[in-house]
Amino acid sequence: MADILKHLDLNSVDGTRLNIDALYQIVPSAFTEVRDDKTGEISRKVNFEVLRRLLGDNATDGDGEMYQFTWVGKNAARAEAAKPTDKTLRPVPEDSVDWDNTKNVYIEGDNLEVLKLLQRSYMSKVKMIYIDPPYNTGNDFVYHDDFARPVAEEDLEAGNVDELGNRFRKNTDTNGKFHSDWCSMIYSRLLVARSLLTEDGVIFISIDDNEVRNLRNICDEVFGEHNFVANFIWEKRLNRENRKEVSVRHDYILCYTKMVEEQKRSLSLLPMNDKALSNYGNPDNDPRGLWKSDPAHAQGGHGTKSQFYTLTAPNGKKHELPSGRCWLYTEDVMNEAIKDNRIWFGKDGNGVPRIKTYLNAKERGLTPETLLFAKDASTNEKAKNDLKDLFDGIAVFETPKPVELIKLFCLLSSKSDDIILDFFSGSSATAQAVMQLNSEDGGHRKYIMVQIPEETPEDSEARNAGYATIPEIAKERIRRAGAKIKADSPLTTQNLDTGFRVYRLDESNYENVSLSPKxxxxxxxxxxxxxxxxxxxxxxxxxxxxxxxxxxxxxxxxxxxxxxxxxxxxxxxxxxxxxxxxxxxxxxxxxxxxxxxxxxxxxxxxxxxxxxxxxxxxxxxxxxxxxxxxxxxxxxx
Known part of the structure; x- marks a missing residue:
C-alpha cells in the first residue's frame, strides 16, 4: 500500500513504444503478452511469425536488391530519434514577455531533445511546421548529435576499410560523411517532428541544391511519398551573381502533409486578388450573381461514349466538338444545364458554348503556384534589410528568411487558433510572421520557436551590439516586431498576443540515484x-x-x-x-x-x-x- 501513489515517469516518450502502440491499433492479433522474469510485469510483444502471415507476400527479409535510400549512420539516427531523454525545460520568466497571458512559447536548446520533450504535451496538436535547417555547405554545423561516430567506425560500416583498417577506396567528399552527417541530423528530427503534426498538418522545409535530393528521399520515407504536396521554387534573389558559373537565384521549399485526406485540400486557397475578380461579371443579369465562363469540353481521351455528341443551342444552332475533344457533360446533363441558363452562348446566342462558373458557388480563392516570385514572397536581401531596420541599422543576423514568405505558408496551412512550430527558428522570422498574420486577419495562432543557443561570431555587429547568442537576437526581435505591429495598427491589434514564454533546455531536475544505497x-x-x-x-x-x-x-x-x-x-x-x-x-x-x-x-x-x-x-x-x-x-x- 506504500506505493499506492504512483511516481510520475519523468522521461520523454519512448519512440519505440509509440511505434508498438500504433502497430497494436492496426494488428492486435500480431501481439502476445510476455512476463518479465525480473520484474514480473506483463507487457505486449510483437509476434513476428503472426505478423508475417498477416502480411502474406507483402513482407520481405531485406535480402536481395530493392529500392531504398540509405547512408552510413541511418540506423543510429533512427535509434536516437526513438530513445527517450531525461532532460527538462526550465521556465525563464525574466526573459519572457507577458508570461501570465501569452500563448506563445520560445525554447532555447538542441531541437532534437526539445522535440522529444514536447511529444507528450503536443502530439498531434501542431497544424503547421516551417523550418529553415542549416544548408549543407561542407562546413561544420552546430548540431553535434550523440550518435555521431568516429570516421574510422563509419568507414568500417560503409565498407571503405576492412577490420584491420586497410582502405578500399578514396575518402572523398562524396564518400559518406559529407552527406551522411547532414542526413542523420535532419532524419532523426523529422521522425520526431512528424508525431507533433495534426493528422491534416503540413510541413514546409527550406533547402538549396546541396541536399534537396536527399531531403526529398528522407521526407518520402518519413511522411510517405503519397503525402508529398509540392516543391516550391522561391525567387530568393533579384540580381544576377557573376561570381559563379551559374547564378543561383532560387531556393526550394519542400511541402508534405502528414496524411492526405480524400476530397480535401492540403493547402488553402489564396485570397482572390483584383486581377482574378476582374474575370467575373454578369452580362445576362443572372440572379445567381457574378460568374465567369469556362470551356465546356475537355480532352477526348478522358471521356466516355456518352460525352461525344452534337450540341444543339437554344437558337437551334448545332455545335460540333473540336477534334480530339469531348463535352464535359453527357447530353442529358448538358441539356438540363442549358435549360437552367448555366451554359453561355455569347450575347448574341451564336457563340461557342461555355460553362458558367459562379463566384459564390465555389471557394473564393486562387490555387497556390509552385513558383514563388519575389514580388509576393520577398527576397533574402529585403529580409536582411528589414531586420536591420528593426534593430536600428545593426545587421544582427546574416540569413533571415522573409516574413512575407513564411506568412504565405501560414496563410496556406493554418486557421485562427492553430499552433505553428519552427524548430530551426534562427532570428524568429516565423514568430514575426505569425503575429503579422494574426494582426491582419484577427486570428489567434500560437507559435513555438526552438533554437539552439549558438554563439554569434566574434567581432560581428551582433556581438558588438551585446547579443552573445542567436536566441538573444531572436527574443529581442520578437519584442521589437510585436511593438511595431501594434504601433502600426493600434485600433485593430489591442488584443494581439505579442508575448512569449521562454523555456531553456537543461539537465534533469533530479540527481542520479541509480547506484545502490551501499x-x-x-x-x-x-x-x-x-x-x-x-x-x-x-x-x-x-x-x-x-x-x-x-x-x-x-x-x-x-x-x-x-x-x-x-x-x-x-x-x-x-x-x-x-x-x-x-x-x-x-x-x-x-x-x-x-x-x-x-x-x-x-x-x-x-x-x-x-x-x-x-x-x-x-x-x-x-x-x-x-x-x-x-x-x-x-x-x-
Whole structure:
C-alpha cells in the first residue's frame, strides 16, 4: 500500500513504444503478452511469425536488391530519434514577455531533445511546421548529435576499410560523411517532428541544391511519398551573381502533409486578388450573381461514349466538338444545364458554348503556384534589410528568411487558433510572421520557436551590439516586431498576443540515484529521500512535470497560499500541484476543491507512508473517484 501513489515517469516518450502502440491499433492479433522474469510485469510483444502471415507476400527479409535510400549512420539516427531523454525545460520568466497571458512559447536548446520533450504535451496538436535547417555547405554545423561516430567506425560500416583498417577506396567528399552527417541530423528530427503534426498538418522545409535530393528521399520515407504536396521554387534573389558559373537565384521549399485526406485540400486557397475578380461579371443579369465562363469540353481521351455528341443551342444552332475533344457533360446533363441558363452562348446566342462558373458557388480563392516570385514572397536581401531596420541599422543576423514568405505558408496551412512550430527558428522570422498574420486577419495562432543557443561570431555587429547568442537576437526581435505591429495598427491589434514564454533546455531536475544505497557515503543517503537538485525551484518542478504528464506549456497558471504553503493550479484544474513539506487536511481540501484532472505532489511532502494512503482516500472521497481514478490521477515526484 506504500506505493499506492504512483511516481510520475519523468522521461520523454519512448519512440519505440509509440511505434508498438500504433502497430497494436492496426494488428492486435500480431501481439502476445510476455512476463518479465525480473520484474514480473506483463507487457505486449510483437509476434513476428503472426505478423508475417498477416502480411502474406507483402513482407520481405531485406535480402536481395530493392529500392531504398540509405547512408552510413541511418540506423543510429533512427535509434536516437526513438530513445527517450531525461532532460527538462526550465521556465525563464525574466526573459519572457507577458508570461501570465501569452500563448506563445520560445525554447532555447538542441531541437532534437526539445522535440522529444514536447511529444507528450503536443502530439498531434501542431497544424503547421516551417523550418529553415542549416544548408549543407561542407562546413561544420552546430548540431553535434550523440550518435555521431568516429570516421574510422563509419568507414568500417560503409565498407571503405576492412577490420584491420586497410582502405578500399578514396575518402572523398562524396564518400559518406559529407552527406551522411547532414542526413542523420535532419532524419532523426523529422521522425520526431512528424508525431507533433495534426493528422491534416503540413510541413514546409527550406533547402538549396546541396541536399534537396536527399531531403526529398528522407521526407518520402518519413511522411510517405503519397503525402508529398509540392516543391516550391522561391525567387530568393533579384540580381544576377557573376561570381559563379551559374547564378543561383532560387531556393526550394519542400511541402508534405502528414496524411492526405480524400476530397480535401492540403493547402488553402489564396485570397482572390483584383486581377482574378476582374474575370467575373454578369452580362445576362443572372440572379445567381457574378460568374465567369469556362470551356465546356475537355480532352477526348478522358471521356466516355456518352460525352461525344452534337450540341444543339437554344437558337437551334448545332455545335460540333473540336477534334480530339469531348463535352464535359453527357447530353442529358448538358441539356438540363442549358435549360437552367448555366451554359453561355455569347450575347448574341451564336457563340461557342461555355460553362458558367459562379463566384459564390465555389471557394473564393486562387490555387497556390509552385513558383514563388519575389514580388509576393520577398527576397533574402529585403529580409536582411528589414531586420536591420528593426534593430536600428545593426545587421544582427546574416540569413533571415522573409516574413512575407513564411506568412504565405501560414496563410496556406493554418486557421485562427492553430499552433505553428519552427524548430530551426534562427532570428524568429516565423514568430514575426505569425503575429503579422494574426494582426491582419484577427486570428489567434500560437507559435513555438526552438533554437539552439549558438554563439554569434566574434567581432560581428551582433556581438558588438551585446547579443552573445542567436536566441538573444531572436527574443529581442520578437519584442521589437510585436511593438511595431501594434504601433502600426493600434485600433485593430489591442488584443494581439505579442508575448512569449521562454523555456531553456537543461539537465534533469533530479540527481542520479541509480547506484545502490551501499555504494553511497553516509552524507549522500538523503538523495533517496530528496533527489531534487538544490538549484531547482517549484516552477522548474511544475513545468518539468507538465511536460512529462502531457500538459501544454502555454496554459494559464495560478498560485495561492494555503496554510502558509503554495498550491499551483494549471488551467483551472488540468493539473493541481503542491511541493511544500508538511501537508494538511486544509491543503488537500483546497486542492480537491479545484476538481482537478491531475494531482501532483513531491515525495518530500510526506513524512511517512501512512500519509500517502490517507491522501489517496481523501481525494477518492472528495471527488467521488474510484480506486482506478485515484491511481491514475495522482502522482508524486
Amino acid at each position: 555504494e553511497y557515503k553516509q552524507d549522500q543517503l538523503d538523495l533517496f529521500a530528496n533527489n531534487i537538485k538544490s538549484d531547482r525551484t517549484d516552477l522548474d518542478l511544475l513545468y518539468g512535470s507538465m511536460l512529462a504528464w502531457g500538459v501544454r506549456l502555454d496554459l494559464p497558471l495560478q498560485a495561492e497560499t494555503v496554510d502558509g504553503c503554495t498550491i499551483y493550479t494549471v488551467n483551472e484544474g488540468d493539473l493541481v500541484a503542491y511541493f511544500s513539506s508538511g501537508i494538511t487536511d486544509k491543503v488537500v481540501a483546497a486542492m480537491a476543491d479545484k476538481s482537478p484532472l491531475r494531482v501532483l505532489f513531491r515525495d518530500a511532502c510526506f513524512k511517512e507512508d501512512a500519509q500517502k494512503i490517507n491522501i489517496y482516500e481523501q481525494f477518492k472521497q472528495a471527488l467521488d473517484w474510484a480506486d482506478n481514478d485515484a491511481f491514475n490521477n495522482i502522482r508524486v515526484i
